[in-house]
Amino acid sequence: MTEPAGNNDQAGGMRQRILETASSLFYEHGVRAIGVDLVVERAGIAKTSLYRHFRTKDELVAAFLEREDAAFWQAWDDVAARHRDDPEAELLAHMGWIAERVARPGYRGCPQINVAAEFPESGHPARQVEYEHKREMRRRIQALGERMQMADPAGFSASLSVFINGAFVSSRVLDPGEAKPVLADTAAALLSAYR
Amino acid sequence: MTEPAGNNDQAGGMRQRILETASSLFYEHGVRAIGVDLVVERAGIAKTSLYRHFRTKDELVAAFLEREDAAFWQAWDDVAARHRDDPEAELLAHMGWIAERVARPGYRGCPQINVAAEFPESGHPARQVEYEHKREMRRRIQALGERMQMADPAGFSASLSVFINGAFVSSRVLDPGEAKPVLADTAAALLSAYR
DNA sequence: AATAAAACAAACTGGTCTGTATGGTGTCAA
DNA sequence: TTGACACCATACAGACCAGTTTGTTTTATT
Numbered sequence: 212m213t214e215p216a217g218n219n220d221q222a223g224g225m226r227q228r229i230l231e232t233a234s235s236l237f238y239e240h241g242v243r244a245i246g247v248d249l250v251v252e253r254a255g256i257a258k259t260s261l262y263r264h265f266r267t268k269d270e271l272v273a274a275f276l277e278r279e280d281a282a283f284w285q286a287w288d289d290v291a292a293r294h295r296d297d298p299e300a301e302l303l304a305h306m307g308w309i310a311e312r313v314a315r316p317g318y319r320g321c322p323q324i325n326v327a328a329e330f331p332e333s334g335h336p337a338r339q340v341e342y343e344h345k346r347e348m349r350r351r352i353q354a355l356g357e358r359m360q361m362a363d364p365a366g367f368s369a370s371l372s373v374f375i376n377g378a379f380v381s382s383r384v385l386d387p388g389e390a391k392p393v394l395a396d397t398a399a400a401l402l403s404a405y406r
Numbered sequence: 407m408t409e410p411a412g413n414n415d416q417a418g419g420m421r422q423r424i425l426e427t428a429s430s431l432f433y434e435h436g437v438r439a440i441g442v443d444l445v446v447e448r449a450g451i452a453k454t455s456l457y458r459h460f461r462t463k464d465e466l467v468a469a470f471l472e473r474e475d476a477a478f479w480q481a482w483d484d485v486a487a488r489h490r491d492d493p494e495a496e497l498l499a500h501m502g503w504i505a506e507r508v509a510r511p512g513y514r515g516c517p518q519i520n521v522a523a524e525f526p527e528s529g530h531p532a533r534q535v536e537y538e539h540k541r542e543m544r545r546r547i548q549a550l551g552e553r554m555q556m557a558d559p560a561g562f563s564a565s566l567s568v569f570i571n572g573a574f575v576s577s578r579v580l581d582p583g584e585a586k587p588v589l590a591d592t593a594a595a596l597l598s599a600y601r
Numbered sequence: 602a603a604t605a606a607a608a609c610a611a612a613c614t615g616g617t618c619t620g621t622a623t624g625g626t627g628t629c630a631a
Numbered sequence: 632t633t634g635a636c637a638c639c640a641t642a643c644a645g646a647c648c649a650g651t652t653t654g655t656t657t658t659a660t661t
Contacts, residue, residue: 241526243438246648257609319526324575328523331436331514345579370592377572380519384540397565404595452639
């Protein structure tokens with residue numbers, strides 16, 4: 212089986228290097244604040260190389276969100292794997308690592324929400340990624356509610372996923388040690404209300 | 407008493423006209439997407455006039471958030487005035503108008519949160535406005551919790567204001583009729599949990 | 602060794618951005 | 632009437648933007 216492109220190993224590494232550099236710059240400073248020239252310089256590559264792997268900057272932004280999406284669900288799955296048989300414990304564990312994450316020093320909010328704020332046009336390629344990411348959150352929490360045999364798992368999921376989105380954007384107004392108890396207490400309150 | 411500036415009446419109207427035009431453009435398309443030239447054109451004024459009333463674009467952005475802040479608390483106070491003697495009814499009424507607002511067709515999220523996403527540098531003049539706005543939300547909800555003689559009004563306020571911020575950024579992932587029951591039910595759940 | 606893909610550097614296109622400078626017009630007050 | 636000031640229109644400075652073009656060098660496969 213001959214490879215379609217000349218050098219797959221290096222080519223994949225190149226794409227990933229560009230994406231990693233762009234991702235950290237985009238996340239830290241915002242997408243519109245970072246020009247492709249800076250990405251090129253910081254990645255130590257030629258501009259032509261960037262545009263071979265990504266048709267436009269908008270596609271690079273969408274790839275950034277896809278990367279963040281994958282990393283987020285990876286973290287989620289890692290925690291879920293430690294609570295295979297107890298959906299309530301799993302849910303509380305999720306609140307724990309999310310609280311820990313939003314309280315971290317360099318935390319700058321949810322990349323999906325930030326990009327959505329920067330690009331109001333719903334036709335932007337990154338907006339589709341953001342939409343699916345948020346939908347997936349609702350689906351996963353609803354599945355947990357179903358496994359807990361709640362009467363209204365959809366309502367529970369809507370409420371809790373809205374709250375989690377709130378945690379992502381409220382980190383600056385929450386005092387450092389506050390995130391953890393607030394997330395835990397609210398989850399407990401919603402659990403008992405929707406039980 | 408001589409007026410410090412030549413023509414106060416017109417000058418105030420001019421500033422407000424610029425600010426109104428800029429506000430709707432900023433809110434609809436994002437701040438970084440709107441150049442001062444476009445604001446000038448749409449306001450039907452000269453660029454020199456804009457820069458006489460606002461030192462820089464950043465100050466115009468801060469004024470935009472101050473305007474939105476004032477309008478938001480005006481709406482809040484209007485509702486509060488109709489429930490002077492019943493803090494629980496007032497709180498549920500707030501959930502009502504907020505739900506109605508985020509479900510409106512042209513709703514693009516909370517301007518404070520959107521600007522915060524566009525300008526990560528915490529030194530930006532608009533970020534101070536955003537910070538105070540979010541703090542004020544916590545203060546007001548805590549005051550309601552205190553009037554309800556809750557044991558932990560600060561915890562209640564933290565939880566509910568995080569949730570409200572979540573509602574602001576989740577409007578796109580909520581189905582049209584969903585916002586109202588989700589906000590009402592969650593508020594009820596938190597009320598009974600923190601009672 | 603030959604071929605092809607992919608990387609490099611650097612200039613360039615055509616446009617946008619914030620902010621300033623210039624000069625002219627209308628209005629109000631001393 | 633004279634001066635101060637707000638306003639207008641236009642042009643400009645200097646930087647940055649996304650994306651293309653050109654031509655050379657590296658790298659990998661055949």
